[in-house]
Amino acid sequence: MDFADISGFTPQEQAALNYHRSHLVNNTYKENADKSLTTFYGTVVGTDKGARIIPTYWGGQTREVPDAMRFAAKSNIDFPTYADVPTALEAEKRMHNVMEQDIGVFTKARKK
Numbered sequence: 001m002d003f004a005d006i007s008g009f010t011p012q013e014q015a016a017l018n019y020h021r022s023h024l025v026n027n028t029y030k031e032n033a034d035k036s037l038t039t040f041y042g043t044v045v046g047t048d049k050g051a052r053i054i055p056t057y058w059g060g061q062t063r064e065v066p067d068a069m070r071f072a073a074k075s076n077i078d079f080p081t082y083a084d085v086p087t088a089l090e091a092e093k094r095m096h097n098v099m100e101q102d103i104g105v106f107t108k109a110r111k112k
Contacts, residue, residue: 001025001109004101012080013095016040019055019077020099024106030060037103038062042096044088045069051088052081053095 001024006017023029023039030038041057043065056063058071072079082088 001105003105004098006098009095009098010080012078013091015077016042016053016055016079017095017098017102019079021102023057024102028060030057030062037107039103040099042092043068044085044092046085047081050081050083051085052079053088053092054079 003021006014009017020040024037032038038057040055041062042053043056044051044053045065046052054068054072056065056068058068063071080088080091082091
């Protein structure tokens with residue numbers, strides 16, 4: 001699959017993007033009633049190290065934040081952490097744009 005180049009993202013952001021991509025390539029995404037796909041469904045949580053972006057999509061369903069935090073901790077994936085919430089939200093927007101592009105590529109390839 002010809003996904004967007006993510007080399008300009010930090011290693012932690014790449015880990016988050018690869019989490020999303022793994023759901024596409026492994027067909028473990030959730031197809032919603034409106035035909036959109038869920039692969040990540042991110043949220044920003046406060047930690048003792050800063051504002052962290054984690055997925056709330058785990059095991060085929062969207063989880064509440066406390067559960068998502070537990071899944072993220074157990075995953076051993078180094079999700080991105082930022083100094084503050086506004087910085088995390090900006091990063092989330094950049095990553096979301098790539099995720100949307102990836103879903104477009106995936107959806108187009110799936111229809112062939």
